[in-house]
Amino acid sequence: MDLLSHILSGLAISTVIVSFSKVSKKHKAVILFSGALGGGFPDFDVLSHWSQFDTTFGKFFELDMPGFQIYHSKRWYSHHAFLHSLTAAALIAGLIGCVIYLFKRKEKTFKQSFYDSRYIMLAFFLGFCVHLLEDMPTPTYAWGGVNFFWPSGVYFGGTGEIWWWNNYDLFLIILSVILINALVLIVRSYVKFNARIISTLILFSGVSLYLYQIKTRPFDFNYQKAEHGKVFWEYEQKSKAIQKDILGERLYGIMVEFDKHVPLWF
Ligand SMILES: [Zn+2]
Known part of the structure; x- marks a missing residue:
């Protein structure tokens, strides 16, 4: 799935975490940033x-394989391997806790610092995990899903229910969750009500709608790496045609215009 949707998904999760935290505005901003970073x-x-991987990292680590092949293979540092695992999510979230402690060590004990930064670590961890789940319904291609339980060699997903990118409907669902939850948080600062329940329900509704959209795609995008050259263009066009059907001509046109301005595969 595309990077922008992943980042926004992490942000969406952290809007709910923020509603559960009783911390300063600055701390809340860090929680939101941490969720987006994790995503x-x-x-x-x-x-x-x-393009410069071989002459930099490849040379430094004396790697016996060009970067392009590493990307498509199943080494621990290949795409969809270690960095697409729960293990990495937990380790890096813990590492963030350690870095925060280094800055706070004069004021706080290790335990106290970890406790105080729990929402920041949780936002990163959950944002990261959501990314892994979002990659699972993409095509089998070279990996067959993500190495969810690394160091186990088993890959999960690769079901081909969605195309790699241009899932504009999913993007709009994620964006709606963020905007509605942001509104809930703003109103909550003026009027007393239970923002936790409302923001959780909004997230839950977003997730349900997201799953519904994935499960009702009228096309199977799955393919193996060997078929890439043969099917890529056809599937890309098919995915866009499905989006046009779902969103309607006008909204689809707006999304295509937006897509042109995003300097990423979107
Ligand atoms: Zn990914």
Whole structure:
């Protein structure tokens, strides 16, 4: 799935976490940032696909395989491997806790610092996990899903229920959750009501709608790496045609215009 939707998904999760936390505005902003960072973080493993990878990292680590092949293979540092696992989510969230402690060590004990930064770590962890779940319904291609329980070698997903990107309907659902929850948080600062229940319900509704959209795609996008050249263009067009059907001509046109301005595969 595309990076922008992943980042926004992490942000959507953290709007709910923020409604549960009783912390300062600055701390809430850090929680939101941490969720968005967690949502995007797993795709750091596309580094091996970078055109300068072989002359930099490849040379430094004396790797015996070009980056382009590493990206498509099943080494622990390949795409969809270690960085697409629960293990990495927990380790990096813990590492963030350690970094915060380093800055706070003069004021707080290790335990106290970890306790105080629990929402920041939780937002990162959940944002990261949502990314892994969102990648599972993409095509089998070279990996067959994500290495969810690394170091186990089993990959989960690769079901081909959605195309790699241009899932504009899903993007709009995620964006709606963020905007409605942001509104809930703003109103909550003026009027007393239970924002936790409302923001959780909004997230739950968003997730349900998201799953409904995935499960009702009228096309199976699944394919293996060997078929890439043969099916890629056809499936890309099919995915866009489905989006046009779902969103209608006008909204689809707006999304296509927006897509043109996003400097990422979107
Ligand atoms: Zn990913």
